[in-house]
Amino acid sequence: DGGITQSPKYLFRKEGQNVTLSCEQNLNHDAMYWYRQDPGQGLRLIYYSQIVNDFQKGDIAEGYSVSREKKESFPLTVTSAQKNPTAFYLCASSIFYQSYNEQFFGPGTRLTVL
Amino acid sequence: GENVEQHPSTLSVQEGDSAVIKCTYSDSASNYFPWYKQELGKGPQLIIDIRSNVGEKKDQRIAVTLNKTAKHFSLHITETQPEDSAVYFCAASSMYSGGGADGLTFGKGTHLIIQP
Secondary structure (H helix, E strand, O other), rough: OOOEEEEEOOEEEEOOOOEEEEEEEEEOOOOEEEEEEOOOOOEEEEEEEEEEEEEEEEOOEEEEEEEOOOEOOOOOEOOOOOOOEEEEEEEEEOOOOOOOOOOOOOOOEEEOOO | OOOOEEEOOOEEEEEEOEEEEEEEEEOOOOOOHHHHHHHOOOOOEEEEEEEEEEEEEEOOOEEEEEOOOOOOOEEEEOOOOOHHHHEEEEEEOOOOOOOOOOEEEEOOOEEEEEOO
């Protein structure tokens, strides 16, 4: 089955630690995205990547970093510089060559800072 | 940048009745408007979308309308069923004719509750 996988489903982190969230897709999509979801806030864009080895900051990139070394993978690192990292993180992907932006989401990772 | 407002934040309807969720957007360049449904603990799933060259689109019990002049679009669900209970998000984006990806700007979501 084609789709997007995120791991782990739940993640706990101590303050001051960096943590990396995994996102893999086998849909052969060029574009990938990371969103953060907080209660009552909707989804906010952290980073996106249109193609391998390229990525752009979204609306709330501070305290986060990404890499896109492979088409299938777009890991997100939550650094110690992120002041309030506890949230639900969603990864998504979309076809690049078509001129619309239908996005397919993974199941999410819930990060809790202890 | 784009700003999307979504109302109401919570909507409770009787099973079998209709539900309407409304969104407004600020950027006149936005031309793609998807709606996502998110069930508890899961990622959002696209249920319907509309592009700015049409005013209405239907898919069985779900329909979306778009008023470009007023910059608002709405989701209509008829004959609601218990499985329609979820959080619904509207979003807006600009599609580029030459291809290209950009992040969607989402509304804050509507928690739809279907009362039995």
